[in-house]
Amino acid sequence: MMDTIIRFMVNNQVFTLFVCMALGFAIGNYKIGGKFNIGATVGTLIVTLIVGQVGAFPRNEMLGTIFFGAFMFSVGYRIGPQLLVSLRLFGVRIVIASLFWMVTAFLVGWGLFAACHIGPGIAAGVISGSLTQSATVASSLQTIGALPVSHAVRMTYEAQLPVAYALTYVFGTLGVIIFLRDLAPKMMGITIEERGPQMARKYHFHAKNPNPTWRRTYQIAVDSPLVGKTIAEFNKWTNYHIIALAVFHGHEMTDHLEYQIKPGDLVTVIGYAVHFDRLHQVRGIKEVLTPTNAPKERKFVLGKKFKPVQLAILRQHGVFINIQDPITGNEQLVNQLHPGDVISLTGNTSRTANILHQLGRWATTDQAINYVLFSLGIGGASLLGIIGLKLNGIPLQLGNGTAALIMGLVLSSWIDRHRDYKSIPETVTNFLQSFGLTLFVGTVGLQSAQAFTGAIKSLGFGVLIVGAVISIAPHLLTLLFGRYVLRMEPLALLGALTGSGTIAAAMSEISQKAGPEGGAYYAAAFTPAFVVGNIGITLLGPIFVALLS
Numbered sequence: 001m002m003d004t005i006i007r008f009m010v011n012n013q014v015f016t017l018f019v020c021m022a023l024g025f026a027i028g029n030y031k032i033g034g035k036f037n038i039g040a041t042v043g044t045l046i047v048t049l050i051v052g053q054v055g056a057f058p059r060n061e062m063l064g065t066i067f068f069g070a071f072m073f074s075v076g077y078r079i080g081p082q083l084l085v086s087l088r089l090f091g092v093r094i095v096i097a098s099l100f101w102m103v104t105a106f107l108v109g110w111g112l113f114a115a116c117h118i119g120p121g122i123a124a125g126v127i128s129g130s131l132t133q134s135a136t137v138a139s140s141l142q143t144i145g146a147l148p149v150s151h152a153v154r155m156t157y158e159a160q161l162p163v164a165y166a167l168t169y170v171f172g173t174l175g176v177i178i179f180l181r182d183l184a185p186k187m188m189g190i191t192i193e194e195r196g197p198q199m200a201r202k203y204h205f206h207a208k209n210p211n212p213t214w215r216r217t218y219q220i221a222v223d224s225p226l227v228g229k230t231i232a233e234f235n236k237w238t239n240y241h242i243i244a245l246a247v248f249h250g251h252e253m254t255d256h257l258e259y260q261i262k263p264g265d266l267v268t269v270i271g272y273a274v275h276f277d278r279l280h281q282v283r284g285i286k287e288v289l290t291p292t293n294a295p296k297e298r299k300f301v302l303g304k305k306f307k308p309v310q311l312a313i314l315r316q317h318g319v320f321i322n323i324q325d326p327i328t329g330n331e332q333l334v335n336q337l338h339p340g341d342v343i344s345l346t347g348n349t350s351r352t353a354n355i356l357h358q359l360g361r362w363a364t365t366d367q368a369i370n371y372v373l374f375s376l377g378i379g380g381a382s383l384l385g386i387i388g389l390k391l392n393g394i395p396l397q398l399g400n401g402t403a404a405l406i407m408g409l410v411l412s413s414w415i416d417r418h419r420d421y422k423s424i425p426e427t428v429t430n431f432l433q434s435f436g437l438t439l440f441v442g443t444v445g446l447q448s449a450q451a452f453t454g455a456i457k458s459l460g461f462g463v464l465i466v467g468a469v470i471s472i473a474p475h476l477l478t479l480l481f482g483r484y485v486l487r488m489e490p491l492a493l494l495g496a497l498t499g500s501g502t503i504a505a506a507m508s509e510i511s512q513k514a515g516p517e518g519g520a521y522y523a524a525a526f527t528p529a530f531v532v533g534n535i536g537i538t539l540l541g542p543i544f545v546a547l548l549s
Contacts, residue, residue, distance in 0.1 A: 009054060045165070048441075067439045072402070073381060090492055093486045100477075102540075108474065137541070144157045184497065200515075217291065218287055219266055247261060248266040270347075297344045300343050300359070302338070306338075318348060409531065
């Protein structure tokens with residue numbers, strides 16, 4: 001019976017893999033002490049290393065490569081538009097600090113690996129785990145596969161890597177969170193809670209407010225002064241701050257501007273919340289539920305021929321224009337708008353088709369997926385990943401992961417300037433980030449499980465100490481370099497450190513302490529360093545594999 005189950009699991013690897021992933025997500029999302037969780041990636045790795053003991057599972061190279069590429073592409077795609085904004089704000093010092101962090105991590109790692117006689121498999125695993133960069137697992141395995149060694153040696157390296165990764169990952173996360181969140185601010189003489197709001201005020205960072213528009217429906221009584229007014233007259237009476245979208249008379253809806261409001265009518269209006277005080281002072285109106293068939297808001301991209309006067313004409317034709325600031329959530333001035341900006345229109349736009357044609361184009365919906373863009377990104381990454389050089393006689397390529405990250409950055413920056421084209425929704429990139437990497441690591445765990453026990457014995461306790469030093473040393477030395485050489489602002493320096501180490505958990509912790517506004521400032525410093533960190537750490541693994549082989 002047991003033999004039958006084992007054969008079924010080995011022969012149906014996809015089934016086994018996805019069951020392991022389900023367990024891995026459950027374990028990884030469980031919060032230890034109500035605060036820390038190991039994450040789905042490590043959770044899945046642990047499960048697959050245990051389940052994989054039942055038999056030899058060959059790794060599905062294509063499946064893992066595709067989903068790993070999708071993961072890295074999604075990372076780049078999400079942060080691409082923010083990158084240029086952050087660089088304009090902080091300049092090149094963030095990048096310099098990140099590069100210094102990367103060089104420090106390399107030198108510290110190389111020194112420890114050489115001193116402790118650590119081989120390629122363990123070294124790549126320690127770098128991946130202590131610097132909490134799961135993508136390095138993939139790039140290192142690719143380089144290990146190209147090593148001119150016997151099959152048995154290659155299998156040993158491939159087995160050692162995920163075990164070393166799992167063992168050093170926990171301190172690489174927890175230890176660095178404690179250092180960046182608690183110790184580093186004290187070393188710089190600041191408190192995150194106070195510094196965050198201070199820097200937010202200085203650089204005009206604000207927490208994004210909810211949508212400032214209100215959509216309300218009012219029933220008109222007999223004695224209301226609105227009775228007898230046309231829709232056009234109502235809009236003019238509010239100085240076009242509040243627009244009557246539609247009037248419901250019985251079971252009929254109309255948006256004709258010349259329609260006269262009658263007693264008992266339901267009038268659906270929209271406007272900025274701050275302008276509703278005047279309307280609420282009018283007698284004879286009662287707020288009721290808004291009918292489901294009332295006009296909906298649509299996003300619109302301003303074109304090169306955009307003129308502010310065109311917006312005034314739209315308002316006169318019964319179209320409400322939401323020019324909410326994307327950062328603060330507050331109403332902007334019309335003269336602050338530029339071609340390429342996105343506004344929202346609500347109302348009957350068929351009356352102004354000619355003006356809209358001159359004004360720009362309708363934006364795609366948030367849920368529209370650009371499959372062409374995504375496919376070109378992954379395909380282009382495969383081609384770009386071939387680029388490389390030889391180190392120590394071993395081919396060292398850019399790799400599918402790093403190339404996918406670069407493609408994501410480039411394509412997302414392009415689509416941000418062409419918002420009338422379909423994009424890739426954030427829900428999709430979130431899914432690909434979490435699911436893609438977890439699936440890849442799951443395939444690695446199943447394949448490496450048979451050599452797990454031997455790999456544990458070969459590692460020893462010293463690997464934990466080496467991993468701990470590699471986790472903290474780059475942050476400590478870069479903190480001193482950034483503070484006293486680059487003269488960086490402390491909270492921005494914290495963002496650079498967190499981004500360089502790609503520590504998402506630390507980023508979340510510090511953002512919460514900095515508050516909504518301070519967190520936005522800190523995140524802006526995090527972004528460019530995060531790009532450098534993702535590329536740099538992903539390349540560190542293959543470099544050590546080549547140098548130590």
